[in-house]
Amino acid sequence: MKFICVGCGVQHAESAVPPGRCAICEDQRQYVGPGGQRWTALKELQATHKNQLDVEGPELISISTEPKFAIGQRALHLRTAAGNILWDCISLIDDRSVGAVQALGGVSAIAISHPHYYSSMVEWSRALGDVPIYLHAADGEWVMRPHPAIVFWQGDNHQLAPGLTLIRCGGHFPGGTVLHWAGGAGGKGALLTGDVIQVGQDRKTVSFMYSYPNYIPVSARTVREIVAAVEPFEFDHIYGAWFGQNILSNAKQALRYSADRYIAAITDADQPEARVSP
Numbered sequence: 325m326k327f328i329c330v331g332c333g334v335q336h337a338e339s340a341v342p343p344g345r346c347a348i349c350e351d352q353r354q355y356v357g358p359g360g361q362r363w364t365a366l367k368e369l370q371a372t373h374k375n376q377l378d379v380e381g382p383e384l385i386s387i388s389t390e391p392k393f394a395i396g397q398r399a400l401h402l403r404t405a406a407g408n409i410l411w412d413c414i415s416l417i418d419d420r421s422v423g424a425v426q427a428l429g430g431v432s433a434i435a436i437s438h439p440h441y442y443s444s445m446v447e448w449s450r451a452l453g454d455v456p457i458y459l460h461a462a463d464g465e466w467v468m469r470p471h472p473a474i475v476f477w478q479g480d481n482h483q484l485a486p487g488l489t490l491i492r493c494g495g496h497f498p499g500g501t502v503l504h505w506a507g508g509a510g511g512k513g514a515l516l517t518g519d520v521i522q523v524g525q526d527r528k529t530v531s532f533m534y535s536y537p538n539y540i541p542v543s544a545r546t547v548r549e550i551v552a553a554v555e556p557f558e559f560d561h562i563y564g565a566w567f568g569q570n571i572l573s574n575a576k577q578a579l580r581y582s583a584d585r586y587i588a589a590i591t592d593a594d595q596p597e598a599r600v601s602p
């Protein structure tokens with residue numbers, strides 16, 4: 325059986341009995357729940373959960389699982405003339421969801437922001453025609469189910485297709501990646517960020533963390549590196565990791581503002597109370 329960790333939702337390689345531990349959950353960036361390490365499998369998940377598709381924007385559909393499972397992130401199906409992408413991934417896959425994605429034109433590739441969302445990526449790849457899964461090589465040690473469909477890309481940028489560029493930001497994970505979609509936001513550009521750049525509950529600002537559940541921030545230098553990584557790209561929208569967590573205007577200014585606010589908060593500089601938020 326290929327067991328799925330209930331904590332992080334990542335499917336592990338074939339084993340006769342559940343793995344002894346989940347390395348992703350034992351890492352400082354995640355946690356093992358109060359009931360200890362628990363496992364499920366796809367069949368079980370299919371019996372208790374359903375995927376929900378929602379329109380997030382033009383040519384952009386979110387896929388999320390109800391009720392919430394594991395971390396609870398969404399995947400995003402992005403449709404462009406240059407090819408369709410499944411951005412980030414979720415643990416539950418079933419015939420209904422695959423049919424829905426195929427009705428949207430399928431995908432030519434899957435790309436994932438960081439290991440917490442590796443989920444059932446190999447199942448999705450196989451169901452969608454053995455499409456490649458683009459992961460940053462710096463996070464290769466966190467792949468729990470190795471597979472030939474996985475393409476480890478290296479360096480700072482990787483173009484999936486014209487107007488679709490993976491950008492390594494680092495921060496939450498060394499290979500933490502966002503996707504730039506030049507044609508997004510009506511041609512003003514969009515960033516799909518997972519939680520590498522986390523959209524705040526206000527949907528006007530963002531934040532950056534080494535660990536979200538354990539409240540471990542990143543350094544000021546890391547924040548500057550994240551901003552510098554996306555600075556060459558134009559974007560007006562940011563689509564975060566959760567359903568509805570989107571910044572839908574002036575996202576680049578929002579990112580700069582949020583970075584300044586964050587650096588002030590973690591250094592000895594005055595808190596930016598007097599500042600007007602974007």
Ligand SMILES: [Zn+2]
Nearest residue numbers: 329332346349
């Ligand atoms: Zn786990």
Ligand SMILES: [Zn+2]
Nearest residue numbers: 438440496519
């Ligand atoms: Zn994460």
